[in-house]
Amino acid sequence: MALLEVRHLTKRWPTGRLALDDVGFEMREGEILGLLGHNGAGKSTIMGITLGMVRPDAGEVRIGGRSVQKDRGAALRQIGAIYEAACFYDYLSGWQNLRVLCSLSGWWDEAEVKRVVQMVNLSRAIHHKTATYSHGMRQRLALAQTLLPQPKILLLDEPTDGLDPEGIREFRELILHLRKHHGMTIMLNSHLLGEVEQMCDRCVILKDGKKVFEGAVPSQEKSRRMFQLETNDIGLAREVLSRSGATMDKHGIVEVPLDMEPHELVAALVNGRVQVHSWQPHRRTLEELYMGLSSRS
Ligand SMILES: Nc1ncnc2c1ncn2[C@@H]1O[C@H](COP(=O)(O)OP(=O)(O)OP(=O)(O)O)[C@@H](O)[C@H]1O
Incomplete structure (x- = not known):
């Protein structure tokens, strides 16, 4: 069940800056969700709107079915936040x-x-x-x-900012404890991708006020099977893989289709005369996902 719903949020500041452009996502009960994005992507604006401190131009945030914008008291009673110092x-x-x-x-x-x-x-x-x-x-x-x-939900705005490694670890363990033993639902705004990867089940990535990703944090994905292929025959490998229904990105990361076993794909490559120098299981990191989606270059 969605405990927090962010629906079609749009916010343009009086300066003319469009901070949020039709952003929506959900938080399920008991999950830890990471809110990610470059500086100025709109994360704090979402937090401000969720806490009833910023008025959106369109859209709303609902907490436990109550609208922060229309039924503020009842909605905000269910949420606690560490927001700014x-x-x-x-x-x-x-x-x-x-x-x-x-x-x-x-x-x-x-x-x-x-x-x-x-x-x-x-x-x-x-x-x-x-x-x-x-x-x-x-x-x-x-x-x-x-x-x-x-509160049922905690909103944490860069909670480990300025903490030393021991402090970061202690805070992380505390947050995981709160979820595990107290069923807390938590939204975390952080630039520390390693932290998000270790703490969060899912993440939302923003870029220039738009949502560009909502889904499982890569380390939590169980269904995807990825392998790193090393070969000099990139073009041929791509051809053989695509005949087998597999895809390979520019770094040689191959995603094995669900109806195939990885060794069948290696056999297809070898039979297709691709020289396979190495074939290693690959775990996609949040950093790879983030840089692919949020990179401003
Ligand atoms: N009160 C305000 N008045 C005008 N513009 C604002 C205001 N607050 C934020 N902005 C602008 O809105 C955009 C989104 O800002 P926001 O603080 O939500 O980004 P952020 O993702 O939290 O960034 P950071 O990671 O740096 O905290 C930015 O361009 C910012 O300059």
Whole structure:
């Protein structure tokens, strides 16, 4: 079931810049979706519209069936976000910051707050002033803030930006834990393709305000069988492969048709007098997919 639906979003800023051009995609319950694209592709604009902070010219975002644009309160109750740098009262402790935040809604449940603090692995430092927190600890406190109202969906805008490798890893494990043990549905905006590859099930790629891809992250694809062919007879190989219903890209990556076994394709190449120097299983990376679709050159 789609928990979040982005429908036909179009946004032109008063400067005349068309930031989004009829963009639509869905997020299913329990999935982690990566939102990718070059600088200025429109990712933050989508996040802003989803959080009700930016008004689209056309289209809408629906969360759990409620429209952010028409039924804002009910829609936004289901979503939490780390969007831009988190701000805290640095003369207060992490715990006191959470108390101040909760006082805005009048809700406070000490046991629940402790549980969330433990979940983000901040129990030991929660009574220290946030002025003493590392960037990674601040991000985890921001995550605790976001989790307290028990949202169904998390929107994370470049959450690992500025973190060191240990911090990135810790944050990644936390996100995967939230999905696995708490069924959280998560949208992640990040330029770190390796991170997206390790965390996300699917991704949406934007280019100049348009969606150019929506689908499985390559490392999660189970059905495609790809092989790297090395040969000097590229033209002949292409001819033989196409007779067998297979395709080869300019880097020699061959996709084996579903009704064929890879060894049958190698036999067809050899019988077709193609000199096969090597034939290795190939796993397409997100970087290859991204560069192929989003490259601005
Ligand atoms: N408030 C604004 N007023 C005018 N133009 C804006 C505004 N916010 C964004 N833009 C423009 O809209 C386009 C999309 O911006 P957006 O911030 O959504 O891109 P992005 O994909 O998030 O980029 P980045 O990866 O750099 O954060 C860009 O050309 C940007 O300059």
